[in-house]
Amino acid sequence: xxxxxxxxxxxxxxxxxxxxxxxxxxxxxxxxxxxxxxxxxxxxxxxxxxxxxxxxxxxxxxxxxxxxxxxxxxxxxxxxxxxxxxxxxxxxxxxxxxxxxxxxxxxxxxxxxxxxxxxxxxxxxxxxxxxxxxxxxxxxxxxxxxxxxxxxxxxxxxxxxxxxxxxxxxxxxxxxxxxxxxxxxxxxxxxxxxxxxxxxxxxxxxxxxxxxxxxxxxxxxxxxxxxxxxxxxxxxxxxxxxxxxxxxxxxxxxxxxxxxxxxxxxxxxxxxxxxxxxxxxxxxxxxxxxxxxxxxxxxxxxxxxxxxxxxxxxxxxxxxxxxxxxxxxxxxxxxxxxxxxxxxxxxxxxxxxxx
Numbered sequence: 360x361x362x363x364x365x366x367x368x369x370x371x372x373x374x375x376x377x378x379x380x381x382x383x384x385x386x387x388x389x390x391x392x393x394x395x396x397x398x399x400x401x402x403x404x405x406x407x408x409x410x411x412x413x414x415x416x417x418x419x420x421x422x423x424x425x426x427x428x429x430x431x432x433x434x435x436x437x438x439x440x441x442x443x444x445x446x447x448x449x450x451x452x453x454x455x456x457x458x459x460x461x462x463x464x465x466x467x468x469x470x471x472x473x474x475x476x477x478x479x480x481x482x483x484x485x486x487x488x489x490x491x492x493x494x495x496x497x498x499x500x501x502x503x504x505x506x507x508x509x510x511x512x513x514x515x516x517x518x519x520x521x522x523x524x525x526x527x528x529x530x531x532x533x534x535x536x537x538x539x540x541x542x543x544x545x546x547x548x549x550x551x552x553x554x555x556x557x558x559x560x561x562x563x564x565x566x567x568x569x570x571x572x573x574x575x576x577x578x579x580x581x582x583x584x585x586x587x588x589x590x591x592x593x594x595x596x597x598x599x600x601x602x603x604x605x606x607x608x609x610x611x612x613x614x615x616x617x618x619x620x621x622x623x624x625x626x627x628x629x630x631x632x633x634x635x636x637x638x639x640x641x642x643x644x645x646x647x648x649x650x651x652x653x654x655x656x657x658x659x660x661x662x663x664x665x666x667x668x669x670x671x672x673x674x675x676x677x678x679x680x681x682x683x684x685x686x687x688x689x690x691x692x693x694x695x696x697x698x699x700x701x702x703x704x705x706x707x708x709x710x711x712x713x714x
Contacts, residue, residue, distance in 0.1 A: 366398040369616045370445050373659065376689040378441050382434065382518045391438070402449075405442025406456050409435045413463050420466075429470025436464035436514045444510045445616065447623045461540060464514040471517060473524045478531065480561045482554055488540045489513060489533040489558060492520055493567040500529040501571035501595065501707040502562065504555065506587075507532070508578035509547060509624040512539030522700035528707065529568055533558050535583070537624065546626035549636045551583050552590035559591070571595045571707050575699065576602060578660070578687050579624075581651075582637060585668055588645035596648045596706035598699055601687045603660040604667035607635030617659050644671030648709075650702050651676065652695055654684025677702070 371392060379385045387408075395404035416431035439460035443453045468475030468490055475490040490513050494500050503523045505516055513532035520530040534540045535554045537547035559572055573596040576584025581602020588597035603609060606621075610631055613621070618630075625633040649672040653665035662680045669678040681688055681695060688695035 409438035432467035499569035506576040506580035552587040589643040595710035606637040648675040654688040655682040
């Protein structure tokens with residue numbers, strides 16, 4: 360087995376369930392992987408499939424088939440996303456495919472069943488971007504802000520957002536500094552509370568939204584959400600899904616393919632020292648209700664990290680370690696996604712009763 364083949368197998372082992380649950384059918388994903396054959400062909404194979412689905416979208420749009428077009432554009436964006444998400448050998452090629460992902464999702468967003476509104480969040484000397492989606496109906500809805508991880512972005516989440524939208528919860532999927540389009544701000548930051556505060560201020564008062572806001576962090580975003588929740592005023596709740604407590608302490612145990620991910624996400628120089636900045640050790644935990652969900656079979660962040668995260672929470676907390684779950688429990692989405700959405704809906708109801 361060559362090194363590039365080994366890398367392909369490692370990426371598939373860790374992330375194929377995530378690719379599937381995001382909205383790419385299993386048979387299609389496996390066909391693209393088979394077409395790639397080795398890691399050196401991965402980016403081109405996924406990019407080619409993205410182009411095919413983007414063309415389908417254009418053809419459907421030209422015929423007035425807007426639902427089909429929106430679905431095709433959203434799928435194309437996913438193919439582009441998963442082509443580039445772990446590709447670090449040729450950054451110019453990575454950035455080009457990432458740009459196609461952003462561009463084609465912009466075409467998809469207004470055509471989705473719950474249309475996505477592109478939100479520009481003024482921050483520092485520029486702006487961060489997010490997509491706001493609202494449930495049907497005129498009543499004001501609470502808002503779940505979805506915080507991506509180290510290699511996920513706002514364009515990955517329509518299938519996840521559906522669980523909130525169907526329960527009357529609006530969603531704001533947000534690229535913070537170092538994430539997706541937020542990469543223009545440099546690498547990931549340990550504290551994204553200022554960026555989230557700016558996002559909350561930007562959407563405040565928009566039609567269809569109440570004042571109730573919760574954070575939902577995925578993987579690396581689970582850490583970011585817990586740390587930010589301790590610094591933000593007025594939150595109703597926070598959810599961390601397969602986050603971590605101390606990245607620096609975990610570093611020697613991380614799979615090689617994830618260390619490559621971190622080398623890019625954290626800036627590429629003195630990466631171990633950078634990783635030590637991403638810790639909840641000695642930090643205040645959130646003082647709002649918290650749900651900590653973790654897969655018992657996570658081979659990236661072990662379940663013991665979830666227990667440590669729960670220990671620092673200063674208000675009502677619920678720890679759910681799902682024995683069968685992998686990283687982010689994407690092998691059992693039918694279990695963790697309704698759990699998270701139901702729990703957050705109940706916290707929003709409780710929050711309303713206190714105001």
